[in-house]
Amino acid sequence: MAAALPLAVLVLLLLGPVGRGHAEPPRDTLREELVITPLPSGDVAATFQFRTRWDSDLQREEVSHYRLFPKALGQLISKYSLRELHLSFTQGFWRTRYWGPPFLQAPSGAELWVWFQDSVTDVDKSWKELSNVLSGIFCASLNFIDSTNTVTPTASFKPLGLANGTDHSFLRYAVLPREVVCTENLTPWKKLLPCSSKAGLSVLLKADRLFHTSYHSQAVHIRPVCRNARCTSISWELRQTLSVVYDAFVTAQGKKDWSLFRMFSRTLTEPCPLASESRVYVDITSYNQDNETLEVNPPPTTTYQDVTLGTRKTYAIYDLLDMAVINSSRNLNLQLKWKSPPENGYVHYQPAQDRLQPHLLEMLIQLPANSATKVSIQFERALLKWTEYTPDPNHGFYISPSVLSALVPSVVAAKPVDWEESPLFKTLFPASDSSSHFVRLYTEPLLVNLPTPDFSMPYNVICLTCTVVAVCYGSFYNLLTRTFHIEEPSTGGLAKRLANLIRRARGVPPL
């Protein structure tokens, strides 16, 4: 009796499809999600995920009807007997130190890794053909993938989906670091989405904003997953992810206030009619660095708390399928503002002007207990005019010491002071408050070595130059401009005749 019941059910099942005349087409569902995470450095990260789950076993059935799952990828899976496919295009690098851990990081350039089914005989041939087909679909130079940049990892890159046995000879991995990501790669990626860029979260995907970012990564992941909790049958899951990080200084001029319009130049208007779930999650775990709190506008109706990537995080949820979220204005523009507590400090800074006035910096700060506070100021050394140097410039120049005026809390409360009765050392500073006393401290002066010219150099230069000019140039000048005359010997004058007379008298030859 107990056995007859499942048997009857089985018989019904067999008769059912036959009776109807054709099998019911497998069902597919779409879930879309956007996670907005303000990062510790003031930037903001947005991660889109579009997941299409298709309850069909492509290996056993001949599929001809495609609804949400894109036909281009479905045909790839059946033709090349794929078990898993992961393809990503990235521009930039995820800076874990400033931004925290990523959800899913990808290497810069293009990365493709594929698990083939056990039934494939020539894996390398299928791999080459697959990369050519993908280069046509995504308008990328994936056809440059060949044996020179393909490896077969033996220990890592285990399948991310369902697997029964992992023989690594069916795995291939290749990276093209020189690959550029631009609108021509985003356009076919967007066309694979069921709602294309017309409705739902994909309305925000505008190329001119998405590429003005520090990090842009778009990926396609195909893998088999469990269809139900007991995991007795397979569904195919297609995930399209896109992560971008907007730079606070480039996009928001240094302010840390973000909104959907500032990031994407669009707002959300309606959910995708084909999606069964369409949500925006905003990370509202506040960071306690600067004592600032995060305020999200419009305020969320539900929140979600969980441990993500090792830390406990709180997310505000905006469900686009909920009528209350997209209100009568048909427009959802999320705004994130950082609210800092009111400051009770004072800063006055007067920069120096050359040869007119010095720097003046005054700050009123509240020092926390049991702590060390360091105040530093940077300055540049300038070159003085040669008359401004002292006769001993190598001694250096002095910078005046800093002054610290503080109200130090007293350990013991002091009595109010009468100026004429008390000793002189108690009345240096007027004391207004008995719980703290006033103190003024000075730091050491600073001796700075300015760049000192060699003052003997002008004399040396003049001497050398003049010598060179005189010797070299003067010689040439003389050689070139001296003319030689032939002089007729003069026949004589009176002085000459007189001289000749005297010479004849001496016995010396005449002139």
Add this chain to the structure above:
Amino acid sequence: MVAACLFSKGLTLLAGLLLFSFGSLAASQIEDQAEHFFRSGHTNNWAVLVCTSRFWFNYRHVANTLSVYRSVKRLGIPDSHIVLMLADDMACNPRNPKPATVFSHKNMELNVYGDDVEVDYRSYEVTVENFLRVLTGRIPPSTPRSKRLLSDDRSNILIYMTGHGGNGFLKFQDSEEITNIELADAFEQMWQKRRYNELLFIIDTCQGASMYERFYSPNIMALASSQVGEDSLSHQPDPAIGVHLMDRYTFYVLEFLEEINPASQTNMNDLFQVCPRSLCVSTPGHRTDLFQRDPKNVLITDFFGSVRKVEITTETISLQPDLEIVESRYKKDWMDEELMEPLKYAEQLPVAQIIHQKPKLKDWHPPGGFILGLWALIIMVFFKTYGIKHMKFIF
């Protein structure tokens, strides 16, 4: 007697009238046939747009190509019929102050890159070999469809090339050149394989007219931006982007094409007048001797537009969310008694398994080729020297 004369006169008049009417009918038929001969008989349009220059300062060549791409798409040729080859990426270049844009007019008036661009050959794929393979159809079998020129003998093809060129050659990516003879031969191969009906070749480089001097295949019309010995000049720089945005000839061609719509009747003679010497500084040239039709009968949309049959329907289809699908799926699964054991996900980092796995030995193949020959030679020499009786020591 008089009646017979009158009768015969009337008969001749009637005969004359009949002959005249037949003659005029025949003449109009001939005229119809003649007019039909002057109209182009193409059934599909293709475009091959090539930019051959690399590096940021050659921004204008990419902008040239993209502006022709934009016009051609606007006038109706779909992406599947356009092969776009860009040798470098300007839009997402780190030096571009406005990422994902390529402008053709200064003050950023017109973004020719757009949101819907599909580049088929990019970066290092733009080579002379790939270009000639696309034209002649001799591509490796695994090339995807978007990278092929699948034209037939009723296709009108527009080929636009821009870059740096000289007398008789065009430079590809600073590392190789294509000569005018190679180009002419490629077109002849296309003609012999009946890969085009009519071909319009436009080139915007220095000394561009030299590239069409050597064509010898029929039905080719060519335009160039400058004559041999002249340089093609660039149009205007944009101070925000820092480079010249377009070349003059293509700038004025773009302005001319912006006024064309898919139904316009403008003909090729207007395109020949597009950039006079006063605007272009160089003298644009054209060549129509290989073309069978008269250029004044050739419409601009014969090459820049597309022949398409469109049927307009007033039926409306409404999309409704299929909420009942979700419930029926779960019910079906519950009834589905699969007789398999449950599947599980793979462990991402099974340390123990990794440590103890042996490295797979590569399949051993017996030595072949050179090594086999070398060993055979050594063994032969050994036995020749020492005699065959030593073989017993081996076996």
